[in-house]
Amino acid sequence: MRSLLLWMARNTWLRRNLPRLWFARRAVRRFMPGEDAGSALAAGVQFQIEGIGQLYTRLGENLTRIDEADEVAAHYRGVLDEIRERHLDGEISVKLTQLGFDLDVERTFQHASSLAAQAAESGKTFWIDMEGSDYTESTIAFYERMKASQPNVGICLQAYLRRTAADIQRLLPLMPEIRLVKGAYAEPATIAYRSRHDVDSNYVALCVSMLEAVRNGGTVRIGLGTHDVRIIEQVAEHATALGLPRTSFEVQMLYGIRMDQQRRLAGAGYVVRDLIAYGEAWYPWYMRRLAERPANVLFALRQIVG
Numbered sequence: 001m002r003s004l005l006l007w008m009a010r011n012t013w014l015r016r017n018l019p020r021l022w023f024a025r026r027a028v029r030r031f032m033p034g035e036d037a038g039s040a041l042a043a044g045v046q047f048q049i050e051g052i053g054q055l056y057t058r059l060g061e062n063l064t065r066i067d068e069a070d071e072v073a074a075h076y077r078g079v080l081d082e083i084r085e086r087h088l089d090g091e092i093s094v095k096l097t098q099l100g101f102d103l104d105v106e107r108t109f110q111h112a113s114s115l116a117a118q119a120a121e122s123g124k125t126f127w128i129d130m131e132g133s134d135y136t137e138s139t140i141a142f143y144e145r146m147k148a149s150q151p152n153v154g155i156c157l158q159a160y161l162r163r164t165a166a167d168i169q170r171l172l173p174l175m176p177e178i179r180l181v182k183g184a185y186a187e188p189a190t191i192a193y194r195s196r197h198d199v200d201s202n203y204v205a206l207c208v209s210m211l212e213a214v215r216n217g218g219t220v221r222i223g224l225g226t227h228d229v230r231i232i233e234q235v236a237e238h239a240t241a242l243g244l245p246r247t248s249f250e251v252q253m254l255y256g257i258r259m260d261q262q263r264r265l266a267g268a269g270y271v272v273r274d275l276i277a278y279g280e281a282w283y284p285w286y287m288r289r290l291a292e293r294p295a296n297v298l299f300a301l302r303q304i305v306g
């Protein structure tokens with residue numbers, strides 16, 4: 001089921017046609033407050049009241065025309081303005097291919113740098129999402145290049161990749177901001193752990209390596225990008241054992257998933273941030289959410305008939 005859904009996520013015919021269907025638009029509502037930035041920001045205001053920070057991401061990836069990247073960058077400039085004007089504890093998280101990475105790396109760099117500079121004016125971080133493994137090395141190299149002039153940049157790393165332990169060691173001297181996720185793409189066993197047990201064990205081990213770096217005087221902002229509360233609790237126990245407070249890391253979850261836990265953790269003194277996705281280009285992203293939990297397919301079907 002996971003492979004089928006991930007194949008559907010990549011299929012260009014389905015990507016073009018399925019989102020036109022009314023029932024698909026209805027089903028996706030569970031994972032996003034709306035297709036426009038206004039809906040996302042309105043949801044963010046509610047999170048703010050509950051003490052939950054936000055990450056905003058406009059869905060879209062693998063652009064085919066570079067002028068689309070200019071439009072995407074202009075869009076995010078507007079979102080950053082709104083975040084500042086509304087005094088939101090909000091940051092933006094962007095896919096490099098949404099800024100034209102496949103087409104023009106220098107233009108992508110200019111856009112990313114200017115967005116990071118604007119975010120810095122309000123003391124915020126500009127986050128870079130991680131895409132499939134064809135992009136891992138180039139995204140990390142891009143991050144290193146950005147960090148040389150822009151301290152307020154974060155990157156997502158994936159615990160299912162065997163290389164990530166080395167990538168964390170590589171980035172630690174840069175005082176990085178790292179969101180660790182399990183990983184959402186279909187990757188071969190040669191480069192990725194495939195069993196849940198192996199991915200989860202690696203996830204915890206990678207968190208411990210970052211916490212140890214903090215305990216040893218290093219600077220790393222750690223974001224746990226997971227809904228796996230069991231893992232979050234294990235990491236919290238490791239932090240305590242190392243003499244670090246629970247605020248030594250933050251929990252980042254997706255809009256619409258485990259909202260009860262997001263509120264509970266925020267109430268228990270954890271730093272929690274909700275990633276609010278929005279936009280018209282939701283199809284591949286939504287299919288990856290379905291692939292993560294086959295029960296979501298049943299949920300989607302119930303929405304269609306109900």
Ligand SMILES: Cc1cc2nc3c(=O)[nH]c(=O)nc-3n(C[C@H](O)[C@H](O)[C@H](O)COP(=O)(O)OP(=O)(O)OC[C@H]3O[C@@H](n4cnc5c(N)ncnc54)[C@H](O)[C@@H]3O)c2cc1C
Nearest residue numbers: 129130156181182183184225226227252253254275289292
């Ligand atoms: C803030 C954030 C940013 C992310 N950014 C990236 C990125 O840049 N690149 C990337 O490859 N991946 C990214 N991901 C996705 C990530 O890689 C995983 O695919 C996703 O988070 C599911 O894994 P999990 O850690 O929640 O653990 P799982 O083991 O999949 O899930 C743990 C539990 O959480 C709940 N849960 C998880 N997913 C769902 C769902 N879709 N619907 C309902 N319940 C669910 C279930 O109760 C499940 O038992 C991001 C995730 C988050 C939270």
